[in-house]
Amino acid sequence: MIAINTKTQEEYNELMEIYEKKWWVWATWDRPVKNDSIMPIYLKQTCIKYIDRFEYCRKAYFKEIWIKIISFKIFKKNITTNPKYYD
Helix, strand or coil, X not given: CEXXXXXXXXXXXXXXXXXHHCCCCECCCCCHHXXXXXXXXXXXXXXXXXXXXXXXXXHHHHHHCCCEEEEHHHHHHHXXXXXXXXX
């Protein structure tokens, strides 16, 4: 499993659009764009799991439980060149 670190609101918004197209939902069953804003102060410290019924958490916690963290830029490059890269 991986988690994606979005460092800007723009990266976060783009990730939510990708999740929306996959018909994925938050762990709370909300659509991705419904919860379209994480406090900007937390963006650099927060990661979002790449899985349906996704959630976000502190970057440090994901590291503690051995979830691989990648930047949004790497995620976008990989998914653009090979849409099934993470599936």
